[in-house]
Amino acid sequence: MKFESNYSWLDRLLHRLAFATPRLQIDFAESEDRKFENLPLQPPLFVTGLPRAGTTLLLNCLAGLDEFAAHSYRDMPFVLVPQLWSRVSLGFQKPEERMERAHGDGMTVGTDSPEALEEMLWLAFFPQRYAGDRIKPWPDSADLTGFKPFFANHMRKIAELRRPGLRARYVSKNNLNISRIGALAKAFPDADIVVPFRSPLQHASSLLRQHRNFLELHSRDAFARAYMAGVGHFDFGANLKPIDFDGWLERSACRDPMTIEFWLAYWISTYRHVLEHNRERVILVSHDKLCAEPIAQLRRLAVQLRLSDAESFVAQAAAINGASPRPVDQAGISDALLGEALALMEELNAAAYG
DSSP, rough: OGGGGGGGGGHHHHHHHHOOOHHHHHHHHHHGGGGGSSOOOOOOOOEESTTSSSSSHHHHHTTTTTTEEEBBBGGGSSSHHHHHHHHHGGGGGGOOOOEEOOOOOOOOTTTBBBOOOHHHHHHHHOGGGOOSSOOOOTTTTTOOOTHHHHHHHHHHHHHHHSSSOOOOOEEEEOOGGGGHHHHHHHHHHOOEEEEEEHHHHHHHHHHHHHHHHHHHHHHHOOOHHHHHTTTOSSSGGGGGBBOOOOOHHHHHHHOOOTTTTHHHHHHHHHHHHHHSSSGOEEEEEEEEHHHHHHHHHHHHHHHHTTTTTTTHHGGGGGOOOOOOOOOOOOOTTTTHHHHHHHHHHHHHHHHHHH
């Protein structure tokens, strides 16, 4: 089903209203914070990485456990006030109807599916960081004084909304969190941060396909473009704002996102930054190994995350079907760039499993 047919005129109106009123939503959210601020905040879990690394797969495996609570499509469009919106929308919520997501990758989603909506909070508090054609990584010393208590209460609200009374751990999939791992770790020192990675050629090729896919979608539907920008998804298409890790965009000779070289250089800059700046703070997971040996990899991850119901987590291995690698046209990719990517992949595997 096409993206355009998923949203009625009323849905679009509500989304545009929500995207235009972040400050008002913050005020409403803060007015109800006192109901939640004294609840204990369990250690959060952040899943992050470049898009197409398997972050959604991991989120689905985790969000299905009672010990975790995640955003779902039902939180749209007033994501900053999940408790209030849940009460307001209760009378007109629709039964879940699953359909293929806009990526066209065979993954189906419904109103109760976990979704990446957390970036809307960062966008509401720090809009200036999204100006221009790129996103600069957050310094580890970033001032989150005003944001941290709001975010902590927001996590408590999602936990209580999804798992009432269970004191669940908040879990999110947010690709842009990879630009602020150090700041997140400083703000929430007990958090777990999981970073999946994938073989560079397959990953870069997938990123390029999705960029072309969303360029086409955005060209035919202005609401689709506004929706993606409104939820803080700047990964692909007309909204593309790559993360400028360590100034790689100025140094790189591969700056055309319509080429696989651009996405390969982006992959290198991203995971090189993770290894050099955040290695001790993240749990690295090979998406390729997860697909090849899901039981063993989920069991390993269950130990690292200290899961109370490891067997239910491992049982989800039955739903993991690794896609066969696609042929990748390597014409135009320099030997030096490819060699750097493959060497970095070996470093990632060694850091994750060595």
